[in-house]
Amino acid sequence: RKEVEQDPGPFNVPEGATVAFNCTYSNSASQSFFWYRQDCRKEPKLLMSVYSSGNEDGRFTAQLNRASQYISLLIRDSKLSDSATYLCVVKAGTYKYIFGTGTRLKVLA
Amino acid sequence: NAGVTQTPKFQVLKTGQSMTLQCAQDMNHEYMSWYRQDPGMGLRLIHYSVGAGITDQGEVPNGYNVSRSTTEDFPLRLLSAAPSQTSVYFCASSYSPPGGARDTQYFGPGTRLTVL
Numbered sequence A: 001r002k003e004v005e006q007d008p009g010p011f012n013v014p015e016g017a018t019v020a021f022n023c024t025y026s027n028s029a030s031q032s033f034f035w036y037r038q039d040c041r042k043e044p045k046l047l048m049s050v051y052s053s054g055n056e057d058g059r060f061t062a063q064l065n066r067a068s069q070y071i072s073l074l075i076r077d078s079k080l081s082d083s084a085t086y087l088c089v090v091k092a093g094t095y096k097y098i099f100g101t102g103t104r105l106k107v108l109a
Numbered sequence B: 001n002a003g004v005t006q007t008p009k010f011q012v013l014k015t016g017q018s019m020t021l022q023c024a025q026d027m028n029h030e031y032m033s034w035y036r037q038d039p040g041m042g043l044r045l046i047h048y049s050v051g052a053g054i055t056d057q058g059e060v061p062n063g064y065n066v067s068r069s070t071t072e073d074f075p076l077r078l079l080s081a082a083p084s085q086t087s088v089y090f091c092a093s094s095y096s097p098p099g100g101a102r103d104t105q106y107f108g109p110g111t112r113l114t115v116l
Helices: none
Strands: A004-006 A011-014 A019-025 A032-038 A045-050 A055-057 A060-065 A070-075 A084-093 A096-099 A103-108 B004-007 B010-013 B019-025 B031-037 B044-051 B054-057 B064-066 B076-078 B087-094 B111-115
Touching: A004 A084, A011 A019, A019 A084, A019 A103, A032 A060, A032 A070, A045 A055, A045 A060, A070 A084, A096 B044, B004 B087, B010 B019, B019 B031, B019 B087, B044 B064
Parallel strands: A011 A103, B010 B111
Antiparallel strands: A004 A019, A019 A070, A032 A045, A032 A084, A055 A060, A060 A070, A084 A096, A084 A103, B004 B019, B019 B076, B031 B044, B031 B087, B044 B054, B064 B076, B087 B111
16 A cells, blocks of 8 residues: 555546545654645645645645545635646655655646 | 756666766755656655765665765765666755744756666
């Protein structure tokens, strides 16, 4: 079993739609959680950290469920510019970041 | 700030050749790391460093060497290139302390390496 698992997609959604991605992790001792965005042939960039109480940044909402060991990302009012691959990242040790394989999102006009 | 820079952007090697991928950051970050990204796989950690003079192995270290003589630079050396090392290589840096907003990793633009 992979340490961090994501549905690879692709998720094809129309503009304005709401879309949600989930990510599960296997190490219950994981400390920090993040969503990164990666555009085609570019480097990953931090989208948002994920806090236990849930957090929101504009149209993006991240949730953490430690009991079930999953993280979610909700995107409301999807824009064409949201098309990208979204990487779930779990920090499992002081210097150990585990990356999921990513979920591809394509927002259609 | 330039952030994290990597050179070269593209490289083609023949099997058995050696080369060094360069990485530099100007954010005074203690933690630096090298990842490789292959299709269908998440980024995998090759080596990392928690400060000048300190390096350690990640998940896939075989065939690679690193050194950290300064805070700014963290080069990755391929000793004898093999086709299995064809990949996209990303360097990243962050503040060392775990947790919190300062835990963010900043990535360089990547080096696309092909080994024939």
